[in-house]
Amino acid sequence: MEELVYKQLNESVFQETMENGLKVFLLSKPEMAKTYGIFTTNYGSIDQTFTPIGKNEKVTVPEGIAHFLEHKLFEKEDRDVFQDFTKLGASANAFTSFTKTAYLFSATSQIEKNVDTLLDFVQDPYFSKESVDKEKGIIAQEIRMYDDQPDWRSFFGTIQSMYEKHPVKVDIAGTVDSIQEITKDDLYTCYETFYHPSNMVLFVAGNIQPEEMMEQIRSNQAKKDFKEMPEIERFYPEESPSVAKSEDSIKMPVTTAKTMVGVKEDVSSLNGEELLRAELLSGMILDFYFSRSGEFYEELYKDDLIDDSFQFETELDRQFGFTILGGDTRKPDELAERVKKMLHSLREKRISEEDFTRMKRKKIGQFMRALNSLEFIANQFTHYHTLGVDLFNVLPVIESLTTEDADQYVEHWIKEDRISVFKVLPQE
Amino acid sequence: MKISKESVHDKQGYRLHILPSKKYKTVSIVAKLKAPLQREGITERALLPHVLQKATSSHPNVRALQSALENLYGTGFSSDGTKKGENHVLSFRMEVVNEAYLNDHEPILEKAMQIFSDVLFDPKVEQGGFDETIVNREKQTLEQKIKSIKDDRMSYANMRLIDHMCDNEPYALHVHGYLEDFEKINAKSLYEYYKAMINRDLLDLYIIGDVDEAEIEKLADKYFSRSASANNDAHQESLASEKREINEVIEREDVNQGKLHIGYRTNIKFGDDDYFALQVFNGIFGGFPSSKLFMNVREKHSLAYYAASRFESHKGLLLVFSGVDPKDYEQAKSIIIEQMEAMKSGDFTSDQVSESSEQVVNQLQETMDHANGLIEVLYHQTLSGVSIPAKEIIENVRKVKKEDVVKVANKIELDTIYFLTSQKGGEE
Numbered sequence: 055m056e057e058l059v060y061k062q063l064n065e066s067v068f069q070e071t072m073e074n075g076l077k078v079f080l081l082s083k084p085e086m087a088k089t090y091g092i093f094t095t096n097y098g099s100i101d102q103t104f105t106p107i108g109k110n111e112k113v114t115v116p117e118g119i120a121h122f123l124e125h126k127l128f129e130k131e132d133r134d135v136f137q138d139f140t141k142l143g144a145s146a147n148a149f150t151s152f153t154k155t156a157y158l159f160s161a162t163s164q165i166e167k168n169v170d171t172l173l174d175f176v177q178d179p180y181f182s183k184e185s186v187d188k189e190k191g192i193i194a195q196e197i198r199m200y201d202d203q204p205d206w207r208s209f210f211g212t213i214q215s216m217y218e219k220h221p222v223k224v225d226i227a228g229t230v231d232s233i234q235e236i237t238k239d240d241l242y243t244c245y246e247t248f249y250h251p252s253n254m255v256l257f258v259a260g261n262i263q264p265e266e267m268m269e270q271i272r273s274n275q276a277k278k279d280f281k282e283m284p285e286i287e288r289f290y291p292e293e294s295p296s297v298a299k300s301e302d303s304i305k306m307p308v309t310t311a312k313t314m315v316g317v318k319e320d321v322s323s324l325n326g327e328e329l330l331r332a333e334l335l336s337g338m339i340l341d342f343y344f345s346r347s348g349e350f351y352e353e354l355y356k357d358d359l360i361d362d363s364f365q366f367e368t369e370l371d372r373q374f375g376f377t378i379l380g381g382d383t384r385k386p387d388e389l390a391e392r393v394k395k396m397l398h399s400l401r402e403k404r405i406s407e408e409d410f411t412r413m414k415r416k417k418i419g420q421f422m423r424a425l426n427s428l429e430f431i432a433n434q435f436t437h438y439h440t441l442g443v444d445l446f447n448v449l450p451v452i453e454s455l456t457t458e459d460a461d462q463y464v465e466h467w468i469k470e471d472r473i474s475v476f477k478v479l480p481q482e
Numbered sequence: 483m484k485i486s487k488e489s490v491h492d493k494q495g496y497r498l499h500i501l502p503s504k505k506y507k508t509v510s511i512v513a514k515l516k517a518p519l520q521r522e523g524i525t526e527r528a529l530l531p532h533v534l535q536k537a538t539s540s541h542p543n544v545r546a547l548q549s550a551l552e553n554l555y556g557t558g559f560s561s562d563g564t565k566k567g568e569n570h571v572l573s574f575r576m577e578v579v580n581e582a583y584l585n586d587h588e589p590i591l592e593k594a595m596q597i598f599s600d601v602l603f604d605p606k607v608e609q610g611g612f613d614e615t616i617v618n619r620e621k622q623t624l625e626q627k628i629k630s631i632k633d634d635r636m637s638y639a640n641m642r643l644i645d646h647m648c649d650n651e652p653y654a655l656h657v658h659g660y661l662e663d664f665e666k667i668n669a670k671s672l673y674e675y676y677k678a679m680i681n682r683d684l685l686d687l688y689i690i691g692d693v694d695e696a697e698i699e700k701l702a703d704k705y706f707s708r709s710a711s712a713n714n715d716a717h718q719e720s721l722a723s724e725k726r727e728i729n730e731v732i733e734r735e736d737v738n739q740g741k742l743h744i745g746y747r748t749n750i751k752f753g754d755d756d757y758f759a760l761q762v763f764n765g766i767f768g769g770f771p772s773s774k775l776f777m778n779v780r781e782k783h784s785l786a787y788y789a790a791s792r793f794e795s796h797k798g799l800l801l802v803f804s805g806v807d808p809k810d811y812e813q814a815k816s817i818i819i820e821q822m823e824a825m826k827s828g829d830f831t832s833d834q835v836s837e838s839s840e841q842v843v844n845q846l847q848e849t850m851d852h853a854n855g856l857i858e859v860l861y862h863q864t865l866s867g868v869s870i871p872a873k874e875i876i877e878n879v880r881k882v883k884k885e886d887v888v889k890v891a892n893k894i895e896l897d898t899i900y901f902l903t904s905q906k907g908g909e910e
Contacts, residue, residue, distance in 0.1 A: 062583065062585070064583070083505075085504045085505045086505060086851050088847065134772075136770075136772050137772050140771075140772035141837055143837070143840035143844045144844065145771075145841065145844065160848060161844060162843070191785070195785070195786050195787040195806065198738045198805070198807070199739050199788075199805050201739070202635050202739055204633050307736035307737075309632055310633065346545075346548045347545050347548035347549045347552055349545075355544075355619070361622075361623045361626050412549065415552065416555070416556035418579075419554070419555030419557065419579045422507050422555070422579045422583055423508050423579065425507050426852075427852075428851075
């Protein structure tokens, strides 16, 4: 077990790689009543084509299967895992993203038993035809719920306008049709390939004793047998750096239109700290111009093109990346044109030293505020870890950024063929 | 049980609550302004937080104010208005990074408190009113918000249920205000309203973080004072509603998924002896994923992705919500009503009672780990005039027996069944 100490933040993380390859991280916060544990596999909705463990041929599985698998791991032959956590006074949940599936609990007592329950239920699948069929109705209602949410539709619509072939464009839950094809054998194939300990990370944060907890995890893992796992082969279609469609829209029964502008990011050459720097810089630059203190925000707001719902985010991950800006608007076309123009003008603009310092301070403060949350620490640490970044190293990286870095970043950020516009328009 | 000690000080025109705690890397400051919930002035109250947060006399526009907050290490500042029973509470929340974690230990807390105080007590005023441009623009934004409530189907259905259920009670009033009031509100009239309310409302100020109590009290004395206010509590009790027939309402919109929301009267409020049993009741009925609603509507019959319940402590309501296919309305409705009948007839085990108690305790302890959660718990108590230490709450929850839960179940009365469904319907 190794201890990583972050002095300025008064935090330390204990880490160890188990013999079976599982990476474990522990963070002790004895002042908290709560402990939060999250067990993550580096497997999400985009991992649709791969070579299954022990096979030579690649397969493509139905859309939405990673999410389906997440639901089904909670059901065992004789019980529902939620009940196990309930009996231990804990609450449990799970989520599936483009690149990850995660299972989590939080509790204020019986932490050891809860950690074992988390490890054991994820590492002991039980899928049957009946339970797979039963789940289809539940997930269909989950998909229908999202179908009625204009925010979700506009977010996904923007991704679909940017990406032509890459499975990031497929809805994480799949479609009502695609999930009908899923069988219990498909679930086992995905499970055995992607839920190998060497593809997984466990993070436990909160009111714990690191030494004792690590020993407990060691002995839990030692009891289980896993096959040797070679590097997982995953396949993704060749994706053009240009957007699939420069413009698209849907009609929905909404009272207010939405306009989103998407920037397709090139992550092919980014690794580890470069990815982090890119994420921080784009965040700070967007913040400078488009947050409420920014000149672009002010212009758009004064001209009645945006309201409080205006947002922006940059997501960079393995395989894909995008920036999305937008929100509710009374003038969907005009907002699209103005935002595009503003993005193009970034290259001619410069951020002064004083302003850049302000944006750095803001970023540092946001990061410190986020560290109050055990969930943020555990989730974000895991996410960054899979990308080769250390969460607690974010602070020195922010401090090291300069205006030259920002200038260089905008120099080759915005290009005409990388921008798409997606609108949600009210039905007549 | 680690809970920070709250000290309450009667100050000039407000109550100051200080909670030193080592859990956080930030200091949270929350001001709560409370008044009886009434039709008159409700749109002004909806508009005010937005106007106040845009400009002060020393930072006379949004960009200046936001930049100042950014320079204070991205100090977060937000506000909202909510109903607590028949009372209306405006909350202003600020979160500042604790200076101890900054490289330069810059004294930012005092500057942040100055801004907080300016926003509340020293807004930008010209010619005896607020800035007209700001007020007009904020009216537009609020108008947009009121019109687009419909786009979020879940909150819309919840609002409609309350509209029907509490149609003759203040509780049905909309905290975001009413369009018909817009005509008579201008920069001057809004300022007049502000001048009256800023001294009339009951003000509680909470400060929580790793702080020195004496120093914080000094800062509060320096920046917060209402010399013209007696800080009277004009608490509005909610009256028992008249008994009436069960109300069933079906409304239609262009939706994929129907929203089934059911309202019950618990006849139990925060501070009542059986409030603890109500919490345990809700855990078994619909509060957690192990509850009857989740297990039956979702797991057994695959009718929904979510089916849950929550209660309003000051008004005495229990609300059930679920998203189902329009054709499954009758089935889902009868399953939900059956679960309530099962609760009334005691169809659950004492194990379930103790498991639910532990879950309630766990939830409370987790809530109190968060600064805002802890403040909400304490403010609840302040509102109801019942002060119970956390330890005692937990003891009382653990003391709840099966017969107490049955007794609570039999106090609960079905009031309104609301279904928001598709145009073509298909409900059977």
